[in-house]
Amino acid sequence: MTESAIISTLLAFLQRSDSSDDDFNQLALEIFAYQFAHNQPYRRFAIQRGRTPLTVKHWRNIPAIPITAFKDFTLSCGPIEAMQAVFMTSGTTGTVKGRSYHPTLDVWQCSMMLNFRQRFMAGVDRIRMGILFPDTVAMPNSSLATYLALAVQAFGTPASEVMVGEHGLDVERVFAALEQAENSGEPYALLGASYSFVPLLDEMQRQQRRFSLPAGSRILDTGGFKGQSREVAAEAFYTSLANAFGIPRAQCINMYGMTEISTQFYDEGNEICPPVKSGPHWIRTRVVNPLTGDDMPDGEVGVLVHHDLAHFNSVSALLTEDAGVIVPGGFHLLGRVTGANAKGCSLTMEDFLAAAQVNP
Known part of the structure; x- marks a missing residue:
């Protein structure tokens, strides 16, 4: 062929x-x-x-x-000079990064959207999203940044926004969006690397803040902690997410993916750890x-x-x-x-x- x-x-x-x-x-x-x-x-x-x-x-x-x-x-x-996109694995400065070459993103995007619609959106056409990860301008070779940008484009509302800038996570911006969602009754979704949630949870604990997001709200985390934050055991992590945002653990979904493949795995929430991924x-x-x-x-x-x-x-x-x-x-x-x-x-x-x- x-x-x-x-x-x-x-x-x-x-x-x-x-x-x-x-x-x-x-x-x-x-x-x-x-x-x-x-x-x-x-x-x-x-x-x-x-x-x-x-x-x-x-x-x-x-x-x-x-x-x-x-x-x-x-x-x-x-x-490789004919590739539309090159995704690179994460790594510290000076380490060799793996590269995944894509002559077109049509298949990658089709794979992502069909799977994301079924496993994360679960019958909802669009939802307001807060992205706890840098955008594709900051990380043009990141498959996760591209994944999250496509999620916003295909499934987010116009009020969706990236909450990470050149100075890191904008906690107050996240708090403002969560308060607005609480008051409006509009379901809200937080998506990002697992380690992105840790400083947010720590700051919420420091300020003794909790939210009760509307029914239909959900969380997606991925990638683990990778030395970017303190390690948190899965049971404690998903309990903390549920308590901090008022979202059932069944709506705290982990995505398992990697640069070296073009398809992601999901679970049906984290009521029990480890969940079944498929x-x-x-x-x-x-x-x-x-x-x-x-x-x-x-x-x-x-x-x-x-x-x-x-x-x-x-x-x-x-x-x-x-x-x-x-x-x-x-x-x-x-x-x-x-x-x-x-x-x-x-x-x-x-x-x-x-x-x-x-x-x-």
Whole structure:
């Protein structure tokens, strides 16, 4: 398939209400063949693993690259100078950042909007949003900044606003918007990185302030704390959000996404931690033993592997560094891998480095 044919096929596939295992498998194999043909580091890795379009017959056998490979290699099926967008992973100054290349954002945006409408908006067309994260002017290569800007554009009311400027979070501006929502009875949504909520909660505690937002209000957090704020255990974090804003924990939704894929996962709120996370029909998740690549039995802890058809220009099969367990309806996200699983991820990356740097 050509790039234009894949884009057209994907846009139609994403807009279906669902897909069978056979339909998913067929498209996954076609995208693997495309990536094998045009993404040379991935091709060399796949050959080293004995996996080619001739030998792979099921999406579960498509070789997954380790997430850290995005920092060391240009993983793109097209020339990077022709890309419409390049998303970069977060990192401290001086560290190498992973890059994800997009020849068009049409598929990425379609994936985001269809999923966000179903999982966060839940039947509401638009809601006033307060964004606790910098905008795309400040962070043009941030997939999260782009995600939040698209959320406002597609689903926010005209009164929606970004609450983070060059001097950081504007707490008083947030308070003013929350007070207005309380008084008007208009549902309100706060969205941002998990760590963005911590200084807001701390300041509310310092000032002994609480809000009781109208019914239908909701919160979306994502990304964890990443050393940007103090760490807060999930149970305490969502209890604090519910108490501070008067929003049920069922309406405190965590989004799990990453720069290295084009689709996000959501839960159904955080009444119980950890909640079950799941994605739309164009992404499938496995839990594997990173040393062998074999699937772990349901209910046993391993490393998450995501097969995201929307991530067509790079590699659709991604070995994360996140521990998880398959449960009915999706998976539990258990944090970063440790011990033998961490060693297994490192060995997989060593294999990738060795294979990708030599000619087949």
